[in-house]
Amino acid sequence: MNGPQDMGGFTRFGPVKPEASEPVFHEEWERRVLALTLAMDACGQWNLDILRHARESTPPLKYWSAGYYDIRIEAHIKLMIERGMITEAELSAGRMKIPAKPVKAVLKAGMVQAVLARGGPANRPAATAARFTTGRKVRARDMSPPGHTRLPRYAQGRFGEIAAVHGAHVFPDSSAHGLGDDPKWLYTVRFTAKELWGHDNKDQVMLDLWEPYLEPA
Numbered sequence: 050m051n052g053p054q055d056m057g058g059f060t061r062f063g064p065v066k067p068e069a070s071e072p073v074f075h076e077e078w079e080r081r082v083l084a085l086t087l088a089m090d091a092c093g094q095w096n097l098d099i100l101r102h103a104r105e106s107t108p109p110l111k112y113w114s115a116g117y118y119d120i121r122i123e124a125h126i127k128l129m130i131e132r133g134m135i136t137e138a139e140l141s142a143g144r145m146k147i148p149a150k151p152v153k154a155v156l157k158a159g160m161v162q163a164v165l166a167r168g169g170p171a172n173r174p175a176a177t178a179a180r181f182t183t184g185r186k187v188r189a190r191d192m193s194p195p196g197h198t199r200l201p202r203y204a205q206g207r208f209g210e211i212a213a214v215h216g217a218h219v220f221p222d223s224s225a226h227g228l229g230d231d232p233k234w235l236y237t238v239r240f241t242a243k244e245l246w247g248h249d250n251k252d253q254v255m256l257d258l259w260e261p262y263l264e265p266a
Contacts, residue, residue, distance in 0.1 A: 050102075051193055053109035057203035058246050079118040086125050087161065093153030094132050097169065098225035102197040103127050173232035175217035179260070181236060185211045186266035189238070189258065197225035200262040204254075207244050208266050212255060213237040220259055234260040 056062060074080045090100065103124035105112075112120060129135045132150075139146045156164060181187060191206040192198065199221050215235040223231035235257060242252035 050105070050196060050198065051202045052105035053107065053112035054105045055202040057201055075116075082118045082122045086121055087165075088156045089125050089129065091154055091156035091164065092134075094134065095128050096224055097171075098197060098219070098221040099227070100124060100128065101221070102225040105197070171219040172215075173217050173219060173230055175232065175234065177234075179214055179234045181211045181214070181234075181260070181263065181265075183211050183214060187211060187236075187238060187263045188266050190262055190264055192262070194222065196222060198222050198262075200258060201256065203245055204238075204240060204256055204258075207240055209238040209240040209244070209256075211236050212239040215257070218259070220261070222259075222261070236260070236263070238263070 074083075090097075095103075104120050107115070107120060107123065115123070126135070126140065130137065130140070134150050134152075136146065186208065187210070188208050189200060189204045189206065192200060193202075193205070194200075213236065215237065217232040218235040220231040220233040223229055236259075238256050238258050240254045240256065242248040242250055242254065245254060
């Protein structure tokens with residue numbers, strides 16, 4: 050889906066202005082949100098792509114006006130309600146009203162460092178040979194898919210060049226909707242800023258894109 054996260058090329062948003070010496074957390078509640086969301090992600094009720102799709106399904110005006118941790122906790126609340134882990138009544142009351150739903154795993158404080166260090170590799174065995182090789186000219190498909198995708202709107206229909214081949218990885222468009230890993234080849238594709246936005250300079254943008262997003266140029 051083309052969601053509010055696809056801001057590349059949008060007008061009237063102004064330049065990105067990094068905050069000097071930005072702290073990890075601006076408010077104490079952000080620290081608590083991170084802890085809560087890490088704990089919930091470990092329960093085995095959803096995967097990374099389902100969670101990302103939940104965030105990017107936020108209505109645009111709400112998404113653009115909210116901070117990172119606001120968007121993060123709202124997505125988790127949505128998934129928790131959908132899966133019967135909390136109720137609307139509990140959310141309003143701020144406390145448990147019915148027995149907790151059993152989950153597959155519980156992340157305890159002493160486990161956090163090891164779990165984060167281990168990460169969540171998404172590489173998988175390839176079922177087919179790679180269609181493209183380094184240096185190949187390609188075009189990002191003009192898809193506008195109704196479901197989740199990692200192909201940015203600003204790159205759709207644009208021409209680029211394969212800069213690297215990374216092997217097969219979990220395909221987000223399937224994984225986000227509970228359709229399994231469906232591994233596809235993953236490539237880094239180099240686009241010029243002129244191709245993407247008409248800027249007459251030497252800037253380039255590197256995007257990691259799955260094979261179904263691409264076609265020969």
